[in-house]
Amino acid sequence: MANETTDVLIIGTGFGGSIPGYYLAAAGAKVIMLERGPRFSTEDFTQSLRIGTFNRFIDSIQCKGIDVTAGNCVGGSSVTYYAASLRAPSFIFERRGTLGRRIWPKSITRQKLNHWYSRVEAAIPVAELSWNDVPYAGGVFAAACNRAGHTCQPVPLAVDLTKCTNCNWMHTGCIFDAKRSMLFNYIPAAESFGAEIRPLHEVQKIQPAQTAGYRYAISYLEIDPSDYTKSLGSGTIEAKIVIVAAGTMGTPVILQRSAVALGGMPPAVGRYMSANGDRVSFAAFNEDKVSSLLGLQRAPDVAYDAFPIGKPINTMTFDYLDPKAPEFSRFALQQLYSPPIVNALPGVDESPFWFGIDKRNLLTQWRSWMAIVEMTEDANEGVFGPPPKTGSFTRLGPGVASGQLEYSIAPQTQYGFNLADAAAESILTLDGLATFHTVASTKNIQCAHPLASCRIGDNPETSALDDCHELRGHPGIFVTDGASVPTSLCVNPSLTIAALAERASSLLLKRANQYGIAVKHGGAIPVPS
Amino acid sequence: MQISGMDSNFFLQSRRVPVMKKSEINRIIEREDERLAPSTPNSLRMSRRTLLTSVAALAAATTIAPWAIGVLSAFAQGTGPEATTEIPASDSDTDATTLTLEAYADTLIPGEKRFPDDVAIAGVVTGPGAVQGGAIDMLNFAPLGLAPALPLLALNISVAAVVYALLNGITLDRTLPPFVSLNFAQRTGLLVQALDPSNKNQAAFSGLAALCFVAYNTAGYLDTVVAIEQGHPGLAAIGFPPPNPDGKWRFPDFSYQRALAKPHPHSKNGNPA
Numbered sequence: 194m195a196n197e198t199t200d201v202l203i204i205g206t207g208f209g210g211s212i213p214g215y216y217l218a219a220a221g222a223k224v225i226m227l228e229r230g231p232r233f234s235t236e237d238f239t240q241s242l243r244i245g246t247f248n249r250f251i252d253s254i255q256c257k258g259i260d261v262t263a264g265n266c267v268g269g270s271s272v273t274y275y276a277a278s279l280r281a282p283s284f285i286f287e288r289r290g291t292l293g294r295r296i297w298p299k300s301i302t303r304q305k306l307n308h309w310y311s312r313v314e315a316a317i318p319v320a321e322l323s324w325n326d327v328p329y330a331g332g333v334f335a336a337a338c339n340r341a342g343h344t345c346q347p348v349p350l351a352v353d354l355t356k357c358t359n360c361n362w363m364h365t366g367c368i369f370d371a372k373r374s375m376l377f378n379y380i381p382a383a384e385s386f387g388a389e390i391r392p393l394h395e396v397q398k399i400q401p402a403q404t405a406g407y408r409y410a411i412s413y414l415e416i417d418p419s420d421y422t423k424s425l426g427s428g429t430i431e432a433k434i435v436i437v438a439a440g441t442m443g444t445p446v447i448l449q450r451s452a453v454a455l456g457g458m459p460p461a462v463g464r465y466m467s468a469n470g471d472r473v474s475f476a477a478f479n480e481d482k483v484s485s486l487l488g489l490q491r492a493p494d495v496a497y498d499a500f501p502i503g504k505p506i507n508t509m510t511f512d513y514l515d516p517k518a519p520e521f522s523r524f525a526l527q528q529l530y531s532p533p534i535v536n537a538l539p540g541v542d543e544s545p546f547w548f549g550i551d552k553r554n555l556l557t558q559w560r561s562w563m564a565i566v567e568m569t570e571d572a573n574e575g576v577f578g579p580p581p582k583t584g585s586f587t588r589l590g591p592g593v594a595s596g597q598l599e600y601s602i603a604p605q606t607q608y609g610f611n612l613a614d615a616a617a618e619s620i621l622t623l624d625g626l627a628t629f630h631t632v633a634s635t636k637n638i639q640c641a642h643p644l645a646s647c648r649i650g651d652n653p654e655t656s657a658l659d660d661c662h663e664l665r666g667h668p669g670i671f672v673t674d675g676a677s678v679p680t681s682l683c684v685n686p687s688l689t690i691a692a693l694a695e696r697a698s699s700l701l702l703k704r705a706n707q708y709g710i711a712v713k714h715g716g717a718i719p720v721p722s
Numbered sequence: 723m724q725i726s727g728m729d730s731n732f733f734l735q736s737r738r739v740p741v742m743k744k745s746e747i748n749r750i751i752e753r754e755d756e757r758l759a760p761s762t763p764n765s766l767r768m769s770r771r772t773l774l775t776s777v778a779a780l781a782a783a784t785t786i787a788p789w790a791i792g793v794l795s796a797f798a799q800g801t802g803p804e805a806t807t808e809i810p811a812s813d814s815d816t817d818a819t820t821l822t823l824e825a826y827a828d829t830l831i832p833g834e835k836r837f838p839d840d841v842a843i844a845g846v847v848t849g850p851g852a853v854q855g856g857a858i859d860m861l862n863f864a865p866l867g868l869a870p871a872l873p874l875l876a877l878n879i880s881v882a883a884v885v886y887a888l889l890n891g892i893t894l895d896r897t898l899p900p901f902v903s904l905n906f907a908q909r910t911g912l913l914v915q916a917l918d919p920s921n922k923n924q925a926a927f928s929g930l931a932a933l934c935f936v937a938y939n940t941a942g943y944l945d946t947v948v949a950i951e952q953g954h955p956g957l958a959a960i961g962f963p964p965p966n967p968d969g970k971w972r973f974p975d976f977s978y979q980r981a982l983a984k985p986h987p988h989s990k991n992g993n994p995a
């Protein structure tokens with residue numbers, strides 16, 4: 194029986210898959226998108242922390258030195274993210290890293306990427322928050338920054354503010370259709386032009402095609418929706434172009450597994466992974482001080498006491514993003530909500546440091562907590578080991594997996610962490626406003642923004658992709674997801690991933706004709722549903 | 723969380739614990755047995771024979787691949803392993819497992835004793851702890867598939883407790899499972915070592931610890947709205963807010979509604995320059 198064929202096969206349906214999926218389908222290409230996770234819609238999401246609900250589409254991937262959170266569903270991490278949608282600072286694109294030479298392709302600067310940022314902001318769409326939209330936690334962080342002599346401002350969000358109920362359940366999907374994931378823009382737009390999305394299809398390997406006119410054969414397993422460790426079948430699709438957008442934790446694994454069949458892989462596949470310099474800390478506020486020092490009162494005799502109220506990300510300070518400061522010393526501080534499933538993380542001063550009586554006392558202050566994410570410049574020190582037999586990692590239980598990634602913190606990264614910790618602590622503990630708590634229950638980095646495991650660049654030794662996102666030595670294979678972003682960004686990366694995917698889509702349309710796909714150019718920005 | 727690298731000698735290889743030869747341990751055990759000669763008829767007593775049996779069982783469980791793989795499989799796949807991998811458990815075994823796991827949970831997030839003779843909970847605070855927060859319900863929650871492995875995990879704790887006692891000159895109460903017979907400070911001291919990344923067997927201990935925290939802080943074995951209705955002690959203790967009458971969370975009052983800081987002078991539309 195002949196293999197199924199298509200013009201374009203896209204692996205993954207997050208930001209990196211949905212955006213080229215739309216543009217190629219709109220331009221007339223036959224597009225099939227394979228997604229390893231299930232397809233959920235609003236009615237499938239819950240406001241529940243019961244194991245077996247949210248972890249049907251969120252994975253915690255435990256690796257050596259790092260724990261990574263990633264989406265596992267149609268829409269990818271856009272379904273689970275906190276919707277902070279920021280442009281990366283200009284200096285990021287000039288970074289030189291530990292190797293001392295430019296990391297980003299010369300063809301990409303912030304100024305040049307602004308065009309693509311604008312398109313994404315319009316398509317999602319991204320909302321600018323007014324102070325009236327900023328929940329209590331964001332207000333407390335802003336007031337604390339202000340009192341410490343720092344600027345602070347609302348964060349642009351991919352949220353429909355007219356629908357948002359400030360319920361703080363963004364991590365389990367959104368039951369109010371307020372969070373603007375890919376399910377509301379690029380994916381329906383792609384499907385309206387005939388793109389076919391197949392959930393629970395986990396791609397394993399890419400091989401040379403057998404059918405004339407097609408370059409690659411993509412093999413997949415059909416995943417059992419009730420047990421993701423089991424497969425219900427398998428298949429192969431041949432394509433003229435393959436877009437690998439399985440996420441930073443998935444893309445390099447598929448490519449590594451394909452290395453023998455494809456005659457080798459660029460050396461940077463599965464190397465130079467960045468955790469976006471993520472560093473999570475916590476503060477526990479003294480309610481009296483919130484009132485007396487910050488002058489805040491949300492109800493009679495209640496100053497803050499509102500950690501679980503609102504949207505998860507609301508305000509941040511850019512004061513430490515000085516473009517003239519040395520590399521690895523720059524970072525952003527952002528206020529964050531963390532659901533109580535991670536309450537083991539923050540430490541206390543005395544042994545045993547993260548459990549016991551003092552920790553129990555800290556837990557009783559949970560409503561006065563705030564989480565802070567410090568986004569620093571890391572040294573791209575993540576390296577993927579050999580791929581598992583199937584999939585991107587080994588599943589251990591509902592939403593828990595063991596991955597092949599190893600992240601050994603470089604001195605430069607630790608230097609940035611130390612500076613960011615000190616800055617956050619100085620702001621939040623000024624005059625006894627709050628106590629500051631770093632993560633103590635694990636030595637592993639807590640990363641929600643994995644990047645760069647198959648990155649673009651101009652140097653073939655340190656970048657697996659050229660500046661058009663094409664895999665070196667393998668014409669017709671493109672990578673357009675977070676794996677392609679070369680460095681940490683000092684801001685949440687979703688908008689940059691999407692902007693790069695927009696830019697890559699434009700380049701892909703030009704290449705498509707060369708690879709035997711008849712497409713017309715110039716897809717309009719999709720209209721949000 | 724993962725169960726891997728289960729090494730029966732994990733406690734001997736920890737950097738914080740001096741390495742002892744088996745013969746030395748046996749000699750200490752014999753001396754301890756002589757010193758604790760008056761025996762008790764209680765089925766939970768820890769004699770030298772029981773200790774050696776336990777150590778042997780742990781060694782077997784962690785070095786004989788099929789058994790270990792069976793447990794790992796149970797934990798990994800979210801489904802129970804084949805019946806052949808289960809340990810036939812007597813009531814006293816079950817009691818010992820539960821008591822040990824409760825004591826473990828209580829060390830992480832302490833609570834008050836449930837009744838005067840509560841031996842699992844050390845009773846160092848007032849109010850609920852991880853045990854009242856449903857730690858045992860969480861560990862037995864079917865989607866985790868962990869229940870068949872709990873006797874082994876409890877045994878793992880027991881063996882660590884016996885060795886901790888031996889190395890620290892602690893006399894165990896032979897009427898109780900070893901970890902339960904330690905006082906709160908001793909339980910804490912053991913967990914500091916067991917949960918340290920330098921412990922090769924840390925993963926098994928930290929997996930249990932994570933689930934105890936999940937039980938108390940999220941009632942992860944219940945839908946949250948149900949847990950709130952039932953007055954889940956952990957959610958109540960951290961102050962998790964109740965939903966609206968329709969069972970959904972919404973917060974119409976959420977903002978101070980005033981500017982509380984100045985934006986960065988070079989920012990534009992909320993973005994850095």
